[in-house]
Amino acid sequence: MIECTHVYKKYKNGTNALYDINISVEQGEFIYIIGPTGSGKSTLIKLLDGEEVPTKGVVKVVGIDVGSLRASQVPIYRRNIGVVFQDYRLLPTKTVFENITYALEVIKMKKPQVRARAKEVMGVVGLGEKGNAFPHELSGGQQQRVAIARAIANRPKVLIADEPTGNLDPGKSDEIMALLERINKRYGTTILMVTHDLTLVNKHRKRTVVLEHGHIVADLAEGGYVRHDQ
Amino acid sequence: MISRPIKEGFRGVGRHWGMALSSAIAVTITLTIISIFLVFSWHLRVFTKNIEYSMKIAVIVDEKYENEAAEEKIRSQIEQVEGVKAVEFSSKEAEFQYYLDQYDDAAMREVMAPFGDDNPMNDAFYVEVEDGDLIEVISSQIREIDGVEKVDYGGQTTVDVVSAMETIRRVGVIFVAALSILAIFLIQNTIKLTISARQDEITIMRNVGATNGFIRAPFVWEGMIIGFLGSLLPIALTIWGYMALYQHTQGIVFSALFNLEKPIPFSLYISGILALIGIVVGYIGSWLSVTKYLRWKR
Numbered sequence: 001m002i003e004c005t006h007v008y009k010k011y012k013n014g015t016n017a018l019y020d021i022n023i024s025v026e027q028g029e030f031i032y033i034i035g036p037t038g039s040g041k042s043t044l045i046k047l048l049d050g051e052e053v054p055t056k057g058v059v060k061v062v063g064i065d066v067g068s069l070r071a072s073q074v075p076i077y078r079r080n081i082g083v084v085f086q087d088y089r090l091l092p093t094k095t096v097f098e099n100i101t102y103a104l105e106v107i108k109m110k111k112p113q114v115r116a117r118a119k120e121v122m123g124v125v126g127l128g129e130k131g132n133a134f135p136h137e138l139s140g141g142q143q144q145r146v147a148i149a150r151a152i153a154n155r156p157k158v159l160i161a162d163e164p165t166g167n168l169d170p171g172k173s174d175e176i177m178a179l180l181e182r183i184n185k186r187y188g189t190t191i192l193m194v195t196h197d198l199t200l201v202n203k204h205r206k207r208t209v210v211l212e213h214g215h216i217v218a219d220l221a222e223g224g225y226v227r228h229d230q
Numbered sequence: 231m232i233s234r235p236i237k238e239g240f241r242g243v244g245r246h247w248g249m250a251l252s253s254a255i256a257v258t259i260t261l262t263i264i265s266i267f268l269v270f271s272w273h274l275r276v277f278t279k280n281i282e283y284s285m286k287i288a289v290i291v292d293e294k295y296e297n298e299a300a301e302e303k304i305r306s307q308i309e310q311v312e313g314v315k316a317v318e319f320s321s322k323e324a325e326f327q328y329y330l331d332q333y334d335d336a337a338m339r340e341v342m343a344p345f346g347d348d349n350p351m352n353d354a355f356y357v358e359v360e361d362g363d364l365i366e367v368i369s370s371q372i373r374e375i376d377g378v379e380k381v382d383y384g385g386q387t388t389v390d391v392v393s394a395m396e397t398i399r400r401v402g403v404i405f406v407a408a409l410s411i412l413a414i415f416l417i418q419n420t421i422k423l424t425i426s427a428r429q430d431e432i433t434i435m436r437n438v439g440a441t442n443g444f445i446r447a448p449f450v451w452e453g454m455i456i457g458f459l460g461s462l463l464p465i466a467l468t469i470w471g472y473m474a475l476y477q478h479t480q481g482i483v484f485s486a487l488f489n490l491e492k493p494i495p496f497s498l499y500i501s502g503i504l505a506l507i508g509i510v511v512g513y514i515g516s517w518l519s520v521t522k523y524l525r526w527k528r
Contacts, residue, residue, distance in 0.1 A: 049437070078439035089434045093245040103438040105234060150438065 001027045001158055001190040002048065007057035009043050009214075017043040018214045021057070027157070028188045030181070032201050032223075035211035041194045044211070045162050048192070049083050050074040062157050079107050082151030082189075086163035088143040090135040096122070096146050097131035103150045121149040125179060141172035145179065152183055159183065161193040165200060173197065177204050239451025243459075249424040250456050256416035257460025257511060261504050264409050265468045268500055271402030277488050278362075278395045281388070287357040287369050288382040295377035296322070296353050307375045308357055313368050316358040325351035352379065362392050410507055417460075417515035421453055425523050432523065442524045449520045450513060457512020458505060465501040472497040 002025035009018040018040045025031055035041050046052040047059050050066050051074075059066045062080045069077055090099050100118040109117070122128050125145040135143055144164055151159055161180065165173035177200060184191050195201065201208060205223030209216060243250045289308065291301060301319070308317050320328075326346050333339045357372065359365050365383050373381045425432070435445045473493045481490045 072441070075436060075439045075441045075444075078437065083437055085437075089430070089437060091431055091434055093242075093431070102435070102440075106435075106438055106440045106444060154439075 001025050001029070001062060002192060003058070003060040004044075004047075005058045005060075007047065007059055008055045009040075009047060009052065010055045016214060018047075018054075021216060023209060023216070023219075025190060025192060027190055028184070030184045030191045030206045031193070032206055032208040033192065033194045033211060034196060034198070034201055034208060036196065038213075039211040040214040041196075041211055042162070043214075045083075045160060045194060048160055049081065050077055075106075079154060080156055080158070082154075082156040082159040084144070084147050084151050084159065084161040084164045086166035088135070088140075088147045090143060090146055090150075092135055094134075095131065096127060096133050096135070096138070099135070099146055100150045100153050103153050107154050109154070117153055121153050124152070124183070125149040139172075140167050141175060144168065144172075144176055148176070148179060148183070152187070152189065155187070156189065158190045158192070161191065163195055164193065165195065165197055170199065173200055174203075235447035235451050238448035239455055242448055242452040243455050246424055246428075249420065249427070250452070250459070253417050253420035253424070253453075253456045254460035256420055257413055257457055257508055258463045260409055260413035260416060261461050261464035261508055262467060264406055264413075264507065265464045265500060265504055267402050267406050267409070268503060269468070269472060271399050271406070272496075272500075273488075273490065274395050274399040274402065276491065278392055278399065280488070281362065281392055281395075285359070285362050285365055285383065285388055285392075287359065287365065287372065289355040289357060289372055289378055290380040290382070291353040291355070292377050292379040293352060300377055301353060304375060304377050305355060308355060308372055311368055311371050313360050313364040314357055315360045318356045318358075320354045320356060322349050322351040322353050325354055362389070365389060410511060413507070413511045414515050414518075417453065417457065417511055418519050421449070421456075421516045422519040422522075425449070425519055429523070445524065446517070446520045450516050453512035453516025454509045455512070457508035457510070457515075459508075460512070461505045461508030464504050468500050468504065469493075469497045472500070 002023065004021050004023045007018060007021040008016075010016050021040075021044065033041055033044060043052065047054055048061055048066065050069055053067045057067075061077075064077055064080070066077065091102065094102065097118055100121060101114050104114040104117055119128070119131075122131060125148055127142060127145050127149065130138065130142065130146075135146065138146065144167075148164070159180075164180070165176050168176065180191055180193065181204065183189050202224050208218070208220045208223050210218040210220070289304075291304060295301065295304065305317055305319065308314060323346075326349050329351065330339050330342055330346075333342065357368070359368055366389060369381045369383050372378060432445055476490055476493045479490060481492070482488065483490065
């Protein structure tokens with residue numbers, strides 16, 4: 001489902017962000033990418049969602065060679081994946097309902113189906129009553145739920161979550177984790193989650209890839225992580 | 231699905247009404263000035279046409295040629311000159327009567343009337359030309375015809391006035407064009423501000439897979455709506471202002487040559503032009519600024 005083969009990324013300003021990254025993620029897997037700030041996590045996400053192009057190597061998601069896409073094809077490609085960010089990235093002037101329907105209008109889904117699907121995913125994330133609220137009227141946890149609802153609305157095979165619990169307290173983080181796990185199980189969605197919340201990683205154990213200074217330093221199938229300098 | 235960008239465009243204006251208002255005001259100010267220039271240069275054109283139209287060449291026939299056969303020959307020769315539209319004969323009696331009629335004072339007319347017995351006037355032709363600019367050339371050609379004693383066309387001053395008005399009108403047209411471009415820049419800049427304030431929004435739209443066209447359409451509609459809203463006040467001012475001007479002057483400035491167009495439909499035409507300029511300016515301005523932002527982004 002996600003295939004990175006000998007991927008290197010060097011930015012125009014000379015920064016080397018990733019070295020020889022090889023990751024293979026199967027359909028239906030739930031995997032953590034962890035590492036300290038500057039380890040290359042964000043770059044990896046940008047390569048996966050098509051925002052950046054690898055300097056060397058191949059990034060394949062749902063069978064598409066992301067690096068070789070033309071700029072105009074990138075938006076079309078993104079309809080295959082759902083992305084959730086730490087800062088939620090909801091459209092501030094649109095209601096919860098409109099934020100979700102926007103992602104469906106983009107793929108030219110018919111109006112009645114758009115409404116039905118939006119209501120359905122709002123139910124999945126437990127925000128059935130908040131359709132008319134604007135993002136600023138919601139708590140952080142609720143906003144992240146909306147973002148997740150939007151990301152899964154068009155039934156993507158892959159969900160990429162960039163620090164989805166980064167701005168949330170432990171209680172809310174657990175709720176978001178439970179939601180992601182539910183989506184993973186119920187729909188078989190492949191989930192790649194970037195985080196530096198070790199408590200979470202150790203509590204909800206899954207395959208964990210550790211990045212440091214742009215290198216993969218560990219790929220732990222059994223999950224859990226003990227810092228190597230401890 | 232065509233209605234989506236339109237709906238989104240209206241929604242955008244409503245939800246960013248502060249920005250929309252400042253853009254609309256920029257358009258309003260420019261369109262008001264454009265409106266004044268439109269009315270002004272339109273009338274200059276009408277006045278010029280009127281003067282040109284009323285400019286006739288008076289061709290005075292030599293006394294020796296004052297007989298039907300000779301005059302018929304002169305007439306046909308005049309008619310053959312290129313640019314001549316119509317030729318009208320006026321007998322020496324009619325000329326004298328016209329001369330008398332120039333006196334407002336009845337007593338004066340009585341004093342002058344006896345001179346008609348030994349009529350000092352000559353027969354004459356009045357020549358209408360197709361284009362006022364050609365009046366000088368045509369006059370000199372008519373002057374060459376046998377039996378023509380004198381040619382008069384109101385002199386060089388008239389020609390100068392016409393060409394001066396023509397120049398002013400052309401400057402006016404250039405001014406309107408320049409102001410329209412200025413309006414595009416103003417709206418482009420304000421919309422650019424709106425867009426940089428909404429950069430995050432556009433990034434998010436791209437994140438969920440929206441194509442450039444999908445993102446651009448509502449912004450462009452928003453621009454057109456703002457442009458149209460910006461034209462409403464100038465339209466109201468034009469209709470009201472022109473009606474007031476027309477009523478105040480009774481439709482006549484200085485003389486019958488300078489008559490104003492009837493408020494309806496004239497002010498409606500101008501309003502249509504203003505609305506169109508507003509919408510087009512909004513379209514171009516917003517298209518330029520969104521496209522600039524969308525380019526070179528993955």
